Amino acid sequence: MTEGVPQTEPTPGGGRPRNADATRAAILRAARERFAADGYDRATIRAIAADARIDPSMVMRYYGSKEGLFAAAAEFDLRLPDLSGTPADRLGETLVSFFFTRWEEDTTLPALLRTASTNPSGAERVRDIFATQLGTAVARVVADPTEAPHRAGLVASQLLGVALTRYVLRLPPMVDLSPPALAAWLAPTIQRYLRDPTPR
């Protein structure tokens, strides 16, 4: 790669040549929109390249694979609900119910976990996403803001653990439980991590 050295290259639609930085930016913008709109499995390199008005081979040249592109583009909006109006004793239930609404039909979270498990830049993105989005949402609803990071970490450990066992590893009993049954088990856990006093 020749980071910082401007390069020009043709676009498939015959538009103006663009330099490498502009090309990368266009690819990442298109990838984020496609992955967010279509989910990981349905988003294709071809569609992303078409959105960016670039040849698919250029996408492969810069990012190597769909997984590599995903790791580079992963600045996902978890679309967390605003919890500030939720009664304090219903925070766990609300967050768990959101989790199933958001992720039950979307393959992006499993893809993010797969990528992050094996790719350092994927792991870095997951750390960013959880610190800025879940960390911020949790900070608004905990009693003591200095405890927000580790409470958010505990919430992530349980919710990502469900994503891992249900959608990635597909442990049969975790696949078999219905979302309402699973939510009923998980809500008190998340509620405790958000609001109970620190155990001693």
Added chain:
Amino acid sequence: MTEGVPQTEPTPGGGRPRNADATRAAILRAARERFAADGYDRATIRAIAADARIDPSMVMRYYGSKEGLFAAAAEFDLRLPDLSGTPADRLGETLVSFFFTRWEEDTTLPALLRTASTNPSGAERVRDIFATQLGTAVARVVADPTEAPHRAGLVASQLLGVALTRYVLRLPPMVDLSPPALAAWLAPTIQRYLRDPTPR
């Protein structure tokens, strides 16, 4: 590959030629012992090949990479404690404390999660390991044995979620919490999944 067609090949120590099935079995046996004894990171293809009295190139030929060998060999003993003598109200605490004793210094569990996240045969091994080992241990201590599989699944969702966020993704607040502080948060969760009545 020529499964089922016996092949002979020389051994580095000049021993008798062995057929391919015997060679694979020797490699897997050596790999299981090394991975269990040394952990994933410290176990080397070279050492495993030496233990199996086979050339390292043969290991690569059969399994492609250390990760591939690991996925094939992953029949790990979680070395779960016998919980049958544990008071019913201390099961969560006992299992969580075991978890940290076993995994805090061992890189095998993160390696297993990484491999299982991206490799179907790795995921299959994890399903086997958890069904037979955690499932069996949980079945001995739940009030209603028919509930054992999903209670074991919930326990796995929280403990593997901790392994994922602390050892693989390395979310800073999960890395920063000490094992005793984390155990104090987790024990009531595991206790509830094992022993509390099913929520409605």
